[in-house]
Structure formats: C-alpha cells, structure tokens
Amino acid sequence: SYVLTQPPSVSVAPGQTARITCGGNNIGERSVHWYQQKPGQAPVLVVYDDNERPSGIPERVSGFNSGNTATLTISRVEAGDEADFYCQLWDSTTDHRVFGGGTRLTVL
C-alpha cells in the first residue's frame, strides 16, 4: 500500500514561513490534500488537489506538489496556526484513502 511520510514536528517563529512536507513515491503524479487539526477538534480541510483552498482558508496557506514531495506552506505564521497537519491522497490501486502520519506545527 502507498505510504506517506511526514516529519513529526516543525517549529517556526511568528511571522515566519512554515513548510510541512509529505513524501511519497512519485507523489507529484497524484492529487494531495491537507488537513489542519487543533487539539480536541475534528480535522479541517485546508488544501485540496495540491493547491486549491476551500472557502474560508486564508491566502497565506498554499500547497505545491512535485516529484516525490508535496509541501504545505503557511506564510506569516500566527499563534493560532499551531496544530497538527495531515496530508492525504487517494490510492487508485486499492481505492483506499491514505493519510500521512501527521506533523505538529509549533509556533515559538
């Protein structure tokens, strides 16, 4: 089955740019989606189809996907961005949905 690899943690100072990666074999050939989950809350979709934002997600959140790595970028990071982030894609060979292990974003 397809495996998605994320770093366990990323730390960034307020106002700086956070980049969270999601690695997978030729992941650039697939559509990647990203979710934000704050403690005690359900996940929220923040990017779909590599770089599309749902309504209500600010422009400083963006995504890119190429080669073996997809990246979620959060510019001008704020304290309120602190959360766990998960990448996800559809494995067409099994028709299963696959999540990465998650990355905790800490705002210093």
Add this chain to the structure above:
Amino acid sequence: DEQLVESGGGLVQPGGSLRLSCAASGLTVRNNYMSWVRQAPGKGLEWVSLIYSGGDTQYADSVKGRFTISRDNSDNTVSLQMDSLRPEDTAVYYCARDHALGHYMDVWGKGTTVTVSS
C-alpha cells in the same frame, strides 16, 4: 449548512460489538460518498471505510471482515457496525463527506469515542 453528527460510541469489551451512527443535515448521504476515519489516542488519522453513492463499500485492511458500513436513506444516516472489537480499535471515530471527484474529506463531524477494554 452541511453538518454531520456521530453517536453510538462507548466502552465495550474485547470481542464485543458496537454500532456507530452519523446523522447528516444539509447534505443527502445517498448522493454522496461517505467515509469513516478514526484517530487512536495520541495518534494520527486512519481512514477506515467508505460507502459510495451507488452503495458499494471499501474497508481498510485493519477492519475488513469485522466492520460493516451502511446507510439509511430514509433517515439520512450512515452507520458503522463494528464486530469482534479489539483494544487497538480504541479511537475517536469521525464521519466525513468524501468528495466524489477529488477523494478528499470536506465535511467532518465532531467524532464519537470508542473504548475497547476489559
């Protein structure tokens, strides 16, 4: 406004059964793909099961043969029947609308907690 509300969680002994329910409002379950996703304590998200608008189903290998997803069109609900439960099934279970074209989950419930323990 599209909303999903899960119910049915609780404490169950290993080997026991539990039935989760997901009540939808603002969306019609029979016209959508619907997924269950779970999260063990302190762990990441794990996709569990999916029911297509046409009624076919999919299951993660970890639950195949033990869990059954279904829907009730008259009640506009999706259910997850969980049998032969194991301690490793302990998790918060989320119901989510699974976007048919993009295969991402854009509407989530708040979750219901299942604890499998003796």
